[in-house]
Amino acid sequence: MSKLIVCSEADLPSVNMRASLLRMHEWEDLGSFDGSSYMSSGDCLMMSIPDMHIRHDGLDREAERFGIKVDSVIVMSRHSAKSGRPALTAHPIGNYHEAEHGGRPETLVRACPSEMTDAVRRIHEYNRDPGVQTCFEVTHHGPYLDKPTFYIEIGSDESHWGDMHSAELLAHVISDLEPHDEYPILVGIGGGHYAPRFTEAVLSSKVNFGHMIPNYQLEGRDDDDIARMVRDACDASGTDSVYVHRKSMKGPEAHRISDIVRSAGFDTVASKDFEPISGN
Template sequence: MVVLVVATASDPASVGPAAAFLAMPGWSPGPPISEGMESFINGDVRLLKHECSIIAEDDLDLRWQAATGEDVSEVIFLSKHTAVSNRPALTVHPIGVPHLREDETPPQGGRPGWAALPNPRIGPWLRLLQKIAVDQGLVPEFEITLEATHHGPVTHTPTMFVEIGSTEEYWGRQDAAQAIALVLWKGLGLEEGNTVGSWQGNGEKVLLGIGGGHYAPRHMDIVMRCRPT
């Protein structure tokens, strides 16, 4: 089983963290899965880069499996975040549009009535992101926040987005990109071999949050207070 990290060259908040991640040791070229896509391998991590909108490429996990024979255990997308506040932010969130009816067209990808399985790393990585952002001096300039699910693309394995917001000024910030790369490096166990947030399903408690606004502050407060027992 491999972890698929996905970036798009059309998004500075996606390609920046991907470049910082690839600058860390241990990478080698991986197989392409279609025209215009390239990949890189580091242990059981696969980084896939394409040129399209991050929400437009459905079924990347199944397509990777078909092209390489490798089963994908989870997908992590790197992306920009936009907000009317224009406030700089680092965010994580699950994906899907379960609130839409079958006759509605999703404005940002996905399939009406569908949501991906949430990546179990979301809570632990939110806390890791907070720690790294503080250590790197990004807080309080950047807000660290959890978002509710609200867009695609379609996937078939546990999925999460990790984003830089909220305007072009911040999408290309190298210090923010480096912070996201460190979350990936540490969280996926490439630094010391100990992953952050992997879930074995051996009786650990699962928290399901329903309701709230786009940023679900009550849910985030609970997540930030949780600690592994």
Template sequence: MTKGITLSLSDPAGQTMLPLFIEKGFKEITPNIYRKDDKLLITAEPLIVPEERFKVPETPRPYPLDYTALAKQYELEYIAVASRHWAESGKPSLTAHPTGNFGKAMYGGKHRELQYTAPNPMRNIYLHLRDNPPEGFQVSLEATHHSPTEFEVPMFFVEVGSREEKWRDVDVCDYLVDCILTGMDEKEEKPAAIGFGGGHYCPMFSEKIKEYAMGHMAAKYAVDLLSDDLIQQMIQKSSNPEYALIDGLKGQQRKKIEALVAKTDLTLL
């Protein structure tokens, strides 16, 4: 099947990366859609993740594109979103993460809904991010957060951060583009897992990535929001993982996860 990539032309990082994809051989086959071999690049005019909290632009619908329809039309296995990353710290970073809302939808998507993700493709790209990052860059997974949530095609974000200087840095964005393209060519697969606990930047899960392909991850701050429905979404939308990993949870939070996982077929590690 074809592997999908998407970026926003309203995102400074997307603006930097589009010419790099073209330089690497992507040809426009129809307005805003480019192809190279088994990879399809889709460009969107709006930001893929809305910028304002609790407010999604009225148009287009679905926002920002109908990725479900595009995936069916072009037979896409999954879509990697090449994007900027913002962090209050401003530290240079390269990240990867699934998307979804464990609680209220602050930045797009629907309340308490998770997006389908692709654990092994995200793992393979992430491992390349770790290979030889630009000097001074932190590389990590992130816990599941923000939109999109409603599309039927698996999606995940691959990001460069955390300020406009880095979003417009051609060398850094070129490294990210190369990691996406090279990672997409990898065939290695590891058992899929979902994760609970730890901080937003998932220190334990970022290390366990050598052994497991991480699907949805609920950081410690999201554990109290979890329900049977959300656990089922984490499973069903993470390629039906075999394992659940816990990072540092104690007391009532750990008991809650153990009880929720006990109702599933997951092996708790």
């Protein structure tokens, strides 16, 4: 497996995570191509681009034209939130509807459920500061890529983006990933942008999450559009199993969403079916 780690020179946390990774391992300079530079260390490859990643479609194809085999992609990034709360996050990418922040409309990028979920578990394990939030974010923004991809981020505003401790922590997370591919993969539906229920589930149970559809993406949508989102999310996550966060919805809406999921040909699972992680 070859893992492509992407650094954006226009993104301070991305640059700081790269600096931490460069200190932690021996890297070989592979040269430059089409404005980007490349380095390798074991099965990890690092691509540094001059522009912001969210609008740089086809990063994986560029790397492969350079001669690098890409199996999965991790993009190092900053995270912005009006709350300003410090946070360390990971999330899949793509757009359920409009493409206001890069990527393609109504198009999801293939998820990395086991790698992304392991990243969240390790962030939670390594983060000793209770004031720093550890969580998934739901699927949002670009770029468009062909290979399975997830983002790992430092937030939530400029006062936190330059924090070197956070950059080093996430660099260790990236280096230490040992995904549990044997755990069942779920698509999550419901809740808010920071997916607290899905985060809680992976910290206590042997499940991996791929794409996640929050309540705000469901509001005002008809059954056909919701069914399309579910199909896209399951296809891009490699699963037929969906976990509906029923407590985040009113009863009739939870029934409606569950019925749409099943009518679209997918299974709904309940948290009582999850196998606990040893010690929890």
